[in-house]
Amino acid sequence: MSAPTAGRVLVVGGGTAASTFVSLLRQAGHQGEIVVVGAERHLPYHRPPLSKKFGDPLVGPDTWLREAGFYDEQGITMCLAETVTELDPKAFTVTTDLGRVLSYDTVVLATGARPRQLAVPGAHLRGVLSLRTLDDAELLREAVLAGSGMVVVGGGYVGLEVASVARSRGLPVSVLERENRLLARVASPTFGDVLESRHRERGTRILTGTEVIAIEGDQGRVRRVYLDDDSCVAADLVVVGVGAVPCDELASAAGIECGSAGGIVVDAGARTSAPGVLAIGDVTVRPRHGGPPMRLESIPSAMEQARQAVAMLTGAEPTTCEVPWFWSDQLDLKIKIAGIVEQPYETSLRGAPGGASIALLHHRDGIPVAVETANANADFMAARRMLASATPVDPRRWADRDVSLRELALA
Structure with a gap:
């Protein structure tokens, strides 16, 4: 009390x-x-x-x-x-x-x-934006309503959310990621591949393993983004999402x-x-x-x-630390993640990568350590309970759609 x-x-x-x-x-x-x-x-x-x-x-x-x-x-x-x-x-x-x-x-x-700033020539040009505040979002909205073609620098969750909104408005979007895959620091390779496939299917151009070396403009406004392979991407708008x-x-x-x-x-x-x-x-x-x-x-x-x-x-009773969890909305996907995806782990898949819903359980010696889901809220909730209680799980039963995860979570 x-x-x-x-x-x-x-x-x-x-x-x-x-x-x-x-x-x-x-x-x-x-x-x-x-x-x-x-x-x-x-x-x-x-x-x-x-x-x-x-x-x-x-x-x-x-x-x-x-x-x-x-x-x-x-x-x-x-x-x-x-x-x-x-x-x-x-x-x-x-x-x-x-x-x-x-x-x-x-x-x-x-x-x-x-937002972490992009330390390259031309990062100061008009039309190069970061997204952290309400005022930032208002500027971005104005640019999107003007029909600006967009380049997103950084293939993390925020960058992919921005790309999703732009594609829903029919705008051309290119996502540039320095790592060899999307979400390299925060998601498993399997889950990252699932999301990348969905974004490509919706018409987003994705370039991985590439780094921005300069941004060029005309009359003080961004027009092109130069990459380390000597190529360039046209851009009326650049959204920088390379971490915080x-x-x-x-x-x-x-x-x-x-x-x-x-x-x-x-x-x-x-x-x-x-x-x-x-x-x-x-x-x-x-x-x-x-x-x-x-x-x-x-x-x-x-x-x-x-x-x-x-x-x-x-002086109230202290609260214990909950299992960390996160969410993201992208395209037609409601994404929820619990735990931290850290090596080493094994992965069990529930659903198909190209299906309407998917849930990946990451575990060590049968003890769940993280879960990544898309359009699978019931699976997420059950897995989160497993993570909180460190409930051992049979990976084969997890992957079986005929098995109730609620029963597994309460086992």
Whole structure:
């Protein structure tokens, strides 16, 4: 049972993690001041539609995580279009770009991640976009509505979601991937091949094992993308999706422990190495179910960490780490993944690669470690339960469509 708490809680960042945290903190009975400082001009909004539905109008009643009046009603002060530039853990203060110095009893860093930039000549040209914010998505939507032919640099989930929307609008799309296959860092080869085949069937041009070396334009606007094999691809629009970099500069400059590859290191209560400083969301290197700590860029992870931070602050019973899971909408596929696909593993296939639905269970010595599914929600839910309980599974029964996975999960 949580207890009412007091003191000023200052949240840096205005995304899903921040909005979920402040909402739950008030709900848990926190009686002190809550202040959110967010660099964007918008109230916290749903981010998945940015890449999945940017072809439709993005601003409407369903855009916002909470109605505009919610924060006022809950006594939560929203400081928008303001950036925290310095954190002083010893003085328990932050400084913003407006010159304000704000004190806190607890500060929560929910600064997220920013798109990795393409470090090639011409990356600054008009029509070269990244996709992370609502404003980014609005620019992309305008370009798509103008009928611009698109090149997507990066064959990850975000890049493929963008390509899906563009193809649904009938636009020519080329996806350029440096690795030898799509989704090389986040999906199994089998699942990556399934998705690649579907995208090719829908008319997306896919080039793997190729690297962008320059972007060229006319009158300041992109027109061509040059590759390392001396070829070039025509483009009116280039969307760069080559990963994200954690926004951990505040923590790093303040001497707070960060991972060797970036990200603020936290424990299961979202605590950092500095007293009074918590961190949640995409910026963190966090404990996870079934493996060593890592950065998890997902809405479920951000919301889980918000719950963990609230439980820690209010003295409620700590929550255990859930099996990490992710989702993606591409073409006619509803994709859901649970666990982390990491070698070594064996794979059992349920369904056919070209069929309407497919589920791949990855396991070690019969113990499930990850599942990848497309249009197979029941299989996903059953496999997720297996992952959570480390239920041994007979690979042959998993692959048998006549066997109920619900029964396997409860076995």
